[in-house]
Amino acid sequence: MAVYKLLLLPGDGIGPEITAEAEKILDFLGEAGVASFETETGLVGGAAYDAHGVAISEEDMKLAQEADAVLLAAVGGPKWDGVPYDVRPEAGLLRLRKDLALFANLRPAICYPALAEASSLKPDLVKGLDIMIVRELTGGVYFGEPKEITDLGNGQKRAVDTQVYETYEIERIGRVAFELARKRGNRVTSSEKANVMKSGLLWREVITALHKREYSDVQLDHMLADALGMQLVRWPKQFDVIVTDNLFGDILSDVASMLTGSLGMLPSASLGAPDASGKRKAMYEPCHGSAPDIAGKEIANPIAMIGSLGMALRYSFDLPAAADAIDAAISAVLAQGLRTADIKGSAASSVSTSQMGDAIVKELREILK
Numbered sequence: 001m002a003v004y005k006l007l008l009l010p011g012d013g014i015g016p017e018i019t020a021e022a023e024k025i026l027d028f029l030g031e032a033g034v035a036s037f038e039t040e041t042g043l044v045g046g047a048a049y050d051a052h053g054v055a056i057s058e059e060d061m062k063l064a065q066e067a068d069a070v071l072l073a074a075v076g077g078p079k080w081d082g083v084p085y086d087v088r089p090e091a092g093l094l095r096l097r098k099d100l101a102l103f104a105n106l107r108p109a110i111c112y113p114a115l116a117e118a119s120s121l122k123p124d125l126v127k128g129l130d131i132m133i134v135r136e137l138t139g140g141v142y143f144g145e146p147k148e149i150t151d152l153g154n155g156q157k158r159a160v161d162t163q164v165y166e167t168y169e170i171e172r173i174g175r176v177a178f179e180l181a182r183k184r185g186n187r188v189t190s191s192e193k194a195n196v197m198k199s200g201l202l203w204r205e206v207i208t209a210l211h212k213r214e215y216s217d218v219q220l221d222h223m224l225a226d227a228l229g230m231q232l233v234r235w236p237k238q239f240d241v242i243v244t245d246n247l248f249g250d251i252l253s254d255v256a257s258m259l260t261g262s263l264g265m266l267p268s269a270s271l272g273a274p275d276a277s278g279k280r281k282a283m284y285e286p287c288h289g290s291a292p293d294i295a296g297k298e299i300a301n302p303i304a305m306i307g308s309l310g311m312a313l314r315y316s317f318d319l320p321a322a323a324d325a326i327d328a329a330i331s332a333v334l335a336q337g338l339r340t341a342d343i344k345g346s347a348a349s350s351v352s353t354s355q356m357g358d359a360i361v362k363e364l365r366e367i368l369k
Contacts, residue, residue: 003036004317007067009044009060012089013290014300014353015073021302021357022071022309025326028361032368034322040067044096045075045089045290055092064096069316070283072096073305074290097137100281102270103169104176105135105249106311107287109236109256109266114334118261118345125236126259132184133242133256134177135249137270139169140199142246163199165245170206172273177243178215185240187219191228191248203245229255253287262342263288264301267308269315282316284308294341298352301340303330306360322368329363 006026010019026037042060043051051057055075064070076089085091096102111119111129119126144162151157174190181188190207192200204222211220223231225248231238232255244252257263266288272281286304294300310326313319337347338359344350351359 001033001036002317003038004069005038005040005067006312007060007063007070008039008041009064009070009072010041010047011044011073011075011290012046012077013074013292013295015045015075015290017295017298017300017353018286018302018305019071019073021353021360022305024357024361025306025309025364028364029322032365034368035317035319044072044092046077046080048092049080049083049087049089054087055089056095061095061099064100064283065281068279068282069312070096070100071305071309071312072283072285074286074288076290077292077295079292094142096283097270098143100283101138101272102281102283103136103138103273104173104271105137106176106180106269106271106315107133107135107249107253107256107266108268109133109253109260111260112265112331112334114331114337115261115265115343118343120258121233121236129236129259130184131236131239131242131256131259132180133244133249133253134173134180135253136165136169136173136243136245137249138246139165140246163197163245163247165199165202167202167206170203171210173243174207174210175214176271177241178211178218181218181241182215186217187221187240188215189221189223189228189239189242191223191225191242191244191252193225193248194222195224199245207243225252228252232256232259257287262301264304264340264342265307267304267306267311269308269311271315280316282312284312284316298354299341299350300353301342302353302357303340303360306330306357325364325367326360328367329360332363332367333359 010016109131111126116123116127141163144164149159192203194200194204270283310323314323341350
């Protein structure tokens, strides 16, 4: 039985609660003989700041570098609003992405049939929805320099964030999108703001050339980011794979999340470039935040976290059958009418975080027996 090293970073807020449900899945997969996981648990975000005065310690960064994959829950909360900017909880997340060179963020937006009614859109617009948003993760305005606030005197200040992209950064994220599209609906929509941003002009130029040179078999469309946001809520099923930059990817993937009924439903994968052996550094995390207002109440939805583990099985551990089984188990539980509070809708009752995790393990046991 294969053995994999997985670093767990529960983080803040509801993070420890949903991580515990992912651990139930790991334990079951070991019992079922699918794979064995050696796990270590570290601190990130506010929890790391409280313990070490930084958003992630050097020791835990070393564990992240050595692991086959990292599973992170969530960081942040109002408790840490006043800490220095460079050690704020989110700095730990950004350092993991940067130091592990995780340039490709994959965010699927899938509407399970049983949750079509929970979407903010009409059911016929979202039923069967399956979009993959590919977001460039280590460049753009979040990392560009200069990034500063300058005091101009007389009560005036100037804030600067710099949007920077180079050809190689756009090409490598484009390749990820085109390769994924070949395994899906064979359509890519590239999104930027080429009408007002020089970085958008370069993005469109590089994606167009890459498509012509290497991926002419894939349908390619270009769409301005604001128009794409509108189209996501007008007719979302027109899209297959969407590739975009760091800022627009952050925004558009959150828009897409509400098509599925709840941000608590969406997993994500952040991948680096393959090494000589074909292995990639990788980190998996739900798209939602730490939700400190419901932390400790056992009402958080663990599905995005469990789905993130499923993506780890698919992209880091080469266990596609197990990943498919997790997806099927989640779908089966939802079809039975089980709902956490965020997706309860008009249902008479909801289940707790641990009850949802237990139900998914039960279905998984049936599927893999």
